[in-house]
Amino acid sequence: MINAEPSGPVQIQTISNDDDVVRVRQLVRSVAVAVKLTLVDQTKVVTAASELARNTLIHGGGGQAEVQQVSNGRRDGVRIVFIDEGSGIGDIDRAFTDGYSTGGGLGLGLAGARRLMDEFDLQTKVGGGTTVTAVKWQR
Ligand SMILES: Nc1ncnc2c1ncn2[C@@H]1O[C@H](COP(=O)(O)OP(=O)(O)OP(=O)(O)O)[C@@H](O)[C@H]1O
Numbered sequence: 001m002i003n004a005e006p007s008g009p010v011q012i013q014t015i016s017n018d019d020d021v022v023r024v025r026q027l028v029r030s031v032a033v034a035v036k037l038t039l040v041d042q043t044k045v046v047t048a049a050s051e052l053a054r055n056t057l058i059h060g061g062g063g064q065a066e067v068q069q070v071s072n073g074r075r076d077g078v079r080i081v082f083i084d085e086g087s088g089i090g091d092i093d094r095a096f097t098d099g100y101s102t103g104g105g106l107g108l109g110l111a112g113a114r115r116l117m118d119e120f121d122l123q124t125k126v127g128g129g130t131t132v133t134a135v136k137w138q139r
């Protein structure tokens, strides 16, 4: 469980093509700036969002991103949520293993995204879709 309460409006972006992935990046960048993340942390959260949005598109068959400013009572942060109703992930440990890909990719996206974020949660069900939630906190 990630301790994060909304402290700004939720912004939703459908993910159904490559242009939508670019829109997710722009949206995440704008909220990261509003939350006053450092430039390095802005880049980290945008990079993670890009990988997760690509997974939603390629592996999840499309879906949506939700981007929101959140607070844990001490700090503000950016929460990014990626939701799809695709086939889900059968072996979560393998999916997080660097170099493992079912799609001919480098297999670095999911594990890399987790390393770039402060909080990371993946919920998935075979045949029932995948939801990834991640937060980057202000330093
Ligand atoms: N939203 C999702 N729905 C279903 N399977 C997923 C989803 N996200 C990830 N996976 C599974 O986890 C594997 C690992 O994901 P990861 O992002 O690390 O690698 P990749 O997308 O295959 O390659 P890369 O991201 O390096 O281009 C994927 O190959 C896929 O099998």
Ligand SMILES: [Mg+2]
Pocket (backbone or CB within 6 Å): 051, 054, 055, 105, 108, 109, 110
């Ligand atoms: Mg990927």
